Amino acid sequence: MSKIKSILLNESYISDELIDQIQEDCKYYFDRNGRPLHSYPVYRGIYPPIKTIETKKPRKDRTPIDTPKEIHKKLDELFKKEFGWKARSEGVFVTGSRSQAGMYGDPHIVLPIGKFKYVWSPSIPDLTVYLERDVHVLMRIHGKEEIIMEPEEYNKILKNTVNKYKSTDFENAILSRNEIIIKCDRYYLINENFLDIKYRDLFW
Numbered sequence: 001m002s003k004i005k006s007i008l009l010n011e012s013y014i015s016d017e018l019i020d021q022i023q024e025d026c027k028y029y030f031d032r033n034g035r036p037l038h039s040y041p042v043y044r045g046i047y048p049p050i051k052t053i054e055t056k057k058p059r060k061d062r063t064p065i066d067t068p069k070e071i072h073k074k075l076d077e078l079f080k081k082e083f084g085w086k087a088r089s090e091g092v093f094v095t096g097s098r099s100q101a102g103m104y105g106d107p108h109i110v111l112p113i114g115k116f117k118y119v120w121s122p123s124i125p126d127l128t129v130y131l132e133r134d135v136h137v138l139m140r141i142h143g144k145e146e147i148i149m150e151p152e153e154y155n156k157i158l159k160n161t162v163n164k165y166k167s168t169d170f171e172n173a174i175l176s177r178n179e180i181i182i183k184c185d186r187y188y189l190i191n192e193n194f195l196d197i198k199y200r201d202l203f204w
Contacts, residue, residue: 018053022188026111032170040174042094042182044189045104052194055113057186058092066128066145071137074155075127078162079119087119091181096174100125109190116184120173121164127179135161 023030033040064072072088079087094101094110101107124130128145132138137154138145147154173180 022111025113026188028115029112033174040096040171041109041192042096042174042180043098043101043107044092044094044110045101045107046189047105049106049108050189050191053188053190055186056189058090058184060090062089062091064088067131068138068145068147070151071131071147071154071158074158075162078159079165082162082165083117083119083167085117085183087181087183090183091119092184092187094180094182095177096180097177100177100179107192109188109192110182111188111190112182112184113186113188114184116182117167118170118173118180118182119165119167120176120178120180121166122172122176122178123164124161125176125178127161130161131157 063069067075067088075088076086079085085091092110092112098107121127128138132140132145135157137147137149137157139148140146170180
C-alpha cells in the first residue's frame with residue numbers, strides 16, 4: 001500500500017503528514033512554480049468529481065474528444081519533433097484558469113509528482129479553439145469538429161502553430177491562464193473542497 005493511501009485511510013481531512021508527503025512528492029512542481037509555499041494552482045476539469053484526493057497515472061495513448069484524428073496525429077508528430085514527446089497523446093491538460101477548467105467538468109487541482117515536462121503557448125489559450133476560430137482549419141458541424149481544408153494546406157498551419165509553443169517559464173504559463181500540457185508519470189488530483197482552510201495558502 002502506498003504511503004498516500006495509508007494516510008488517507010486514517011484522515012477525513014488534509015493533515016500535516018499528508019501535506020508533508022505532497023510537498024515532498026511535488027517539490028519539483030513547486031520549484032518550477034516559483035512559489036514553493038504559496039503557489040498558484042493548475043486545474044483540470046473532470047466529471048464526476050472525486051471526493052478527496054487521488055493519485056493518477058496518465059494514459060500514453062489519449063484519444064481526442066473533439067479534434068479529428070488526422071489533426072491529432074499530425075500535431076503529435078510535430079510536438080514529438082520539436083519537444084521530444086507526443087503532447088496531444090501523452091499529456092495531461094491543465095490550466096491556471098479555474099473557469100476554463102470548469103468548461104470540461106468540475107475543477108480539480110493537479111500536482112505533478114516528481115519531474116515533469118510541459119509545453120504551453122503565450123498566444124494560444126486552447127489549441128482546438130484556436131484551430132477553429134483563429135486559423136480556420138476546423139469547423140464545428142453538428143457538434144463535431146471537422147477539417148475544412150486539404151492536408152497540404154493545414155500541415156503548414158499546424159507546423160506554424162506548434163512553433164508558437166515553448167517548454168520553459170512554467171510560472172508564467174500558469175499566470176497566462178492558457179492551456180498547459182504536462183507529461184508526468186503520476187499526479188495528485190485534489191478536490192479543492194477537501195483542503196482544510198488552514199492549508200489553502202500552500203496552494204494559492
